[in-house]
Amino acid sequence: MTKSRTARLQFTLELMISLVIFTLLLGAGVIVLLFALWKSGRVRHWTAGLGRRRFLNHLSRKNRGKILHYDTSNAQAAQESLLVEILKKHQNTEYGQKHNFKDLIDVPSFQKLHPLTRYSDYKDYIQRTKEGQENILLQGRPHALITTTAGTLTNPSMIPISTKSTKELFLQGTAVYLEVIQSNFPEALEKVAKFTFSPNDNHFEAGITIIPHPSVCFFSLLEKIYSSPIPLHTSMSHYEILYIQLLFALKDMDLRILEANYSWFLRHVFSILEEHWESLITDIQQGRLNPEFKLPLNIRKQIENGLIPDAVRAEELRAQVKEGFCGIAKRVWPNLQVVITLESGGSDLDRQILKDTICQGVPFYSPLYYTAEGLCGVNLWPAEDVPHYTLCPRSAFFEFIPVDTSDQDQPQTLCIQDVSEGKAYELVITNRDGLYRYRLGDVVQVTGFHNRSPILELLYRKSQTLNVRGERISESSFHESLLHTVNMWPGASLLNYCCAESRIMGQFSGGSDPHYKVFVALKGVRDLSEEQRYKLDQTLQEHFPIYKSFRFKGSIGPVRVHLTSPKSFLKLTELVANLSGVPLDCVQVTRTLKYQELAECMWKQVFS
Incomplete structure (x- = not known):
């Protein structure tokens, strides 16, 4: 071998070694850089972003909006076929056999032979389902039970929900x-x-998941966004x-x-x-x-x-x-x-x-109108100040009770094609999971139609109505009267409020005549005169003739207005969460107190 050839081989070897060392150093530098980026969170955000974009691209390919458009264009047919499907699916359950589902072949027979129901009609069935018994309300056993504070405070209602x-x-x-x-x-x-x-906050009983809110059912999917x-x-x-x-x-x-x-x-x-x-x-x-x-x-x-x-x-x-x-x-x-x-x-x-x-x-x-009992509607108009929801014709079978007959035990109901724009109704739902002609207690107004499906605005919940003598003042109406009154208190603005009927106050009722106790947190004032407080009673008399007549007869006493701090309302909500077992972020705001424990919680925090 000549010296020149030896030199070339040595040069080539040294070059290869240098390239290997350079590659190793470059790789180490990349690793250090990636580690630093990971430490800062940028790589995690980037990889999370990729997962998020794949998830959203997958959703957009499904084009669920077009499917909703088709369903709402054929709303009556979708409702009728869904009801028949539900009844046929559950005809061999204990509930289905007891109520002769095999004889319920269409909407008229269903409405004629099955009464309107409330939670008390299902309490025993749900308790046995909770204990692990199968084929009670629905085929097999539910995917989960959703907790809702619609029941008693310390024993909240539970609503079955299936995988479907x-x-x-x-x-x-x-x-x-x-x-x-x-x-x-x-x-x-x-x-x-x-x-x-x-x-x-999920837990299990008899192998069934107990969840605090319907959204938890698919939280693992939405984690991607x-x-x-x-x-x-x-x-x-x-x-x-x-x-x-x-x-x-x-x-x-x-x-x-x-x-x-x-x-x-x-x-x-x-x-x-x-x-x-x-x-x-x-x-x-x-x-x-x-x-x-x-x-x-x-x-x-x-x-x-x-x-x-x-x-x-x-x-x-x-x-x-x-x-x-x-x-x-x-x-x-x-x-x-x-x-x-x-x-x-x-x-x-x-x-x-x-x-x-x-x-x-x-x-x-507010994207959805849904409850533990089922999905009711979806909001297609995010720019509007007041949320409106297109009723989803294939999520459940819906009926409507005209609000002027909703105090009856078994009033006549209307179907999706029979409701009128501008009218208010109590909503009734038959879902896929064992609730039939179930009175939600929600009062909605039909504000229009999306194709052939009603557009709904949630007005109030009947459970939040004030009623000591049959006067029935809804939550939304009382709110309007309170705002009107606060505007007459110089410098005051309303931060929070709730109210209670005196009958639940026990030793703190403050008089024999039934009346409303109103707890308010205000900004801009530290106290109110008796004259200022009485303005709320005057406003209620002006707005509600029935209330005025009871006040004139002396069968309802004047409203008592009590001042409290904004933090007292957080304590109230924490108490609801603790007593019901529902996580704090899943507790809906409480305006009308129905339990003595809650009313006394507010009373103890009154400073004026």
Whole structure:
């Protein structure tokens, strides 16, 4: 071998070794860079984004909106075929055999032979289902039992739901409203922060899952569109969980959607921001979690792995806080497009306060009208201030009781094709899971039609009606009267309220004549004169002639108005959650108190 050839071989070998070393160093650098990006959360957000986009692309290919359009164009036929399907499917259950489902072949026979029902008609059947017995109300056993506070406070109602219904609730409801969001708020679903406790509160009895809210049925699917999950631990308080969720939301200035089950709960989240903003911003600046939180070290480490010091973001947040909290949501998250909360009876005040203050300039969207008993409608118009819902003809069989006959035990009902625009009705539902001609207690108004299906506005829930002598003042009507009265109190604005009939107050009833006790939290005033308080009674007399006649006869005493603090309403809701076993974020706002424990909770917090 010549020297020149040896030199060439040596050069080639050295070059190959250099390339190998360079490749190894480059690979190590990439690994270090990826690790640093992972530590900062960017890779996690990127991979989560890929999963989110695949999920949304899959939904868009299904085009559930077109299916809803077809169903609503053939609403009567869809309703009739669904009812026949339900009756045939469950004719061999114990309930179906007792009520001769084999003889119920169409809508007229069903309405003639099966009475209208309430929860008490199913209580024994559901208890046996809960214990693990099969083929009672529905074929086999349910996928889950949904807890609802419509029952007694310490023994809440439970509603069976099957796997089929869970799927239909997602496809006919959730999938449709996700398409609505994609159409109306482009790219909004790329960054969603949801404030919640409920997904971790499920438990089991006789092998059946007990869940606190219908949305939990498909939370695992929707996790794909939410921001990265935050590790939770049973030792965490409600405050700590919401603080941590809020901390991560504040870190990300690119959020597009804020979501919570109910508006009152979102108000509670923002109250934490108003009270603890200094601590939250310090945690973002220093890249750590408040050391006062006594969390297990492994949980704290997992949480802090997602936090890196961010002095720039901290200064941005401080600057926005200095400008005040009115409109701060849009200033903290400049790309925020919509707030999602569910409409519920009595939620008007909470939603309006958020729209006027913290979330000024951001539209609110209540996507679905659904209850533990089933999906009723989907909101196709996210830009409208008042939520309206197109009735879903294939989710359940619906009947309507004209509101002027809804006090009867077995009134005549109308079907979907018989209702009239502008009229109010009590809604009746026959679902896929064992409830037949079930009176929901919701009063709705038909505001129009989407193709051949009614468009509904939720007016009020009958259970929230004030009634001490047969005067029957609905929750929504009382709210209007209270707002009218507050406007006559100079400098006052209403922050929160609830009311109770004196008969449930026990030793605190304050007089022999039945009357209303009204608990209010006000901004702008510290006390009210007796004359000012009496203005609410005068307003009720002006608005409700029947109430006025009872007041004239002396059979109803004057309204008693009591002042309390805004925090007392959170304590009230926490008490409802503790007594019923329903997670705090799944408790609907309580305006009319029906239980002595709740009324006494408010009474003990009155300061004037």
